[in-house]
Amino acid sequence: MMPIRIGVIGCGRIAQVMHLPFLVELPEFDLVALSDISHDVLDKLSDRYRGTSRHIEYAELLARDDVDAVAITTPDHAAIVEAAARAGKHVFVEKPLCFTPDEGRSLIEAVETGGVRAMVGYMRRFDPAVVRLLSELDDLGPIRIVRAIDTHGMRSVPFDIYSLAVPPESPRDVSDRLAAAIGTSDRRLTELYWILLNLGVHDFSVLRALLGAASEVTGVELLGPQHFVTALTYDADVRVVLELGFWSEHTWNDTEVEVVTDTATARLSFPNPWVKYQSTTLRRRIAGEGGTTESLEPGSYHSSYREEWLEFYRAIIEERDPLTTVYEGLADVELATRIVSAVRPEQLDALAEHA
Ligand SMILES: NC(=O)c1ccc[n+]([C@@H]2O[C@H](COP(=O)([O-])OP(=O)(O)OC[C@H]3O[C@@H](n4cnc5c(N)ncnc54)[C@H](O)[C@@H]3O)[C@@H](O)[C@H]2O)c1
Numbered sequence: 053m054m055p056i057r058i059g060v061i062g063c064g065r066i067a068q069v070m071h072l073p074f075l076v077e078l079p080e081f082d083l084v085a086l087s088d089i090s091h092d093v094l095d096k097l098s099d100r101y102r103g104t105s106r107h108i109e110y111a112e113l114l115a116r117d118d119v120d121a122v123a124i125t126t127p128d129h130a131a132i133v134e135a136a137a138r139a140g141k142h143v144f145v146e147k148p149l150c151f152t153p154d155e156g157r158s159l160i161e162a163v164e165t166g167g168v169r170a171m172v173g174y175m176r177r178f179d180p181a182v183v184r185l186l187s188e189l190d191d192l193g194p195i196r197i198v199r200a201i202d203t204h205g206m207r208s209v210p211f212d213i214y215s216l217a218v219p220p221e222s223p224r225d226v227s228d229r230l231a232a233a234i235g236t237s238d239r240r241l242t243e244l245y246w247i248l249l250n251l252g253v254h255d256f257s258v259l260r261a262l263l264g265a266a267s268e269v270t271g272v273e274l275l276g277p278q279h280f281v282t283a284l285t286y287d288a289d290v291r292v293v294l295e296l297g298f299w300s301e302h303t304w305n306d307t308e309v310e311v312v313t314d315t316a317t318a319r320l321s322f323p324n325p326w327v328k329y330q331s332t333t334l335r336r337r338i339a340g341e342g343g344t345t346e347s348l349e350p351g352s353y354h355s356s357y358r359e360e361w362l363e364f365y366r367a368i369i370e371e372r373d374p375l376t377t378v379y380e381g382l383a384d385v386e387l388a389t390r391i392v393s394a395v396r397p398e399q400l401d402a403l404a405e406h407a
Contacts, residue, residue, distance in 0.1 A: 059085035059119040061110045062126030064219045070357040080365040087113040096217035114139040130155035137166035148249040149381030152233035156382035171374035172381040174257035178359035180352035181332035193313040201295045205302025248388035256384040269394040315339045
């Protein structure tokens with residue numbers, strides 16, 4: 053097997069916890085280069101990832117002939133994806149793909165022109181429990197409603213279980229770009245958009261796998277400055293209710309997707325995404341002649357982060373689109389803008405009074 057020679061751009065927390073260890077472990081990849089704007093991070097990682105070249109400027113990494121593909125795990129992706137595609141490198145990019153639909157369209161043009169494979173890191177799509185549920189959908193009957201919740205506890209990330217080279221906080225102001233995407237600089241709305249870009253897109257990727265494309269945003273209910281519920285209609289007229297938010301004191305996340313049919317309810321409960329090898333559970337309730345049959349699928353220890361790397365590898369080798377494309381990444385950013393547009397002005401007034 054010829055491994056894909058890969059460079060990682062942005063060697064911060066998620067790269068150190070998940071991507072770099074898997075890239076080193078998997079024989080499908082050969083980790084050859086690292087880039088980070090922090091000298092300190094690059095110095096500390098040099099001991100762990102010996103033999104890799106190191107670059108403060110990602111353009112230097114992109115110019116290397118011994119790099120076939122890149123992982124873009126910085127906080128801000130669009131310009132780097134575009135540059136990588138123009139340099140002829142295959143691209144794996146963390147979510148969200150971009151901060152504005154225009155950025156997404158521009159980078160897609162570069163991906164198409166460069167003829168490279170490009171994949172968004174929606175790891176839940178590769179989660180064994182999600183794959184299992186998808187394979188069972190036909191048996192469960194037509195979906196009537198999907199209830200999803202994705203709330204993030206700001207104290208939920210257990211960084212102390214890892215030895216990380218923590219990057220310095222890099223002050224960055226993306227507020228102009230968020231405002232350009234949603235057509236307003238109202239901080240209450242840019243905050244909602246930010247939550248959608250950072251949490252909601254993961255849910256959109258699973259919902260797409262279950263239901264196809266979202267056809268309509270039927271409503272948004274604001275519950276607080278960082279907490280809201282949205283109702284969506286998908287293909288085949290299936291309704292989705294999605295709750296999103298940040299809780300400042302929670303030390304956990306609530307991340308669930310529940311599929312309801314006439315005779316069954318199947319619920320996926322996702323683990324903390326920062327803890328390796330925790331399994332997602334799939335709990336089913338099925339109505340039968342004798343009453344309810346309830347089952348809890350034993351979780352698989354296969355990591356969705358590892359599975360997504362294998363998909364990236366296969367997409368390159370088989371010269372096909374990966375399962376989670378940049379087109380989907382763009383569609384999700386567009387859906388986020390549509391949800392923000394559905395907020396009614398009087399709700400914002402109520403929010404101001406509440407605060
Ligand atoms: N899939 C998931 O569940 C998941 C989980 C966590 C984070 N993420 C995503 O991963 C990305 C990174 O998150 P993180 O928590 O690791 O952030 P982080 O701040 O810990 O790391 C980002 C790193 O990128 C570096 N960087 C910034 N600009 C750079 C540039 N121009 N060139 C090279 N390096 C640069 C920083 O110095 C830092 O080391 C974000 O987009 C986030 O949304 C996804």
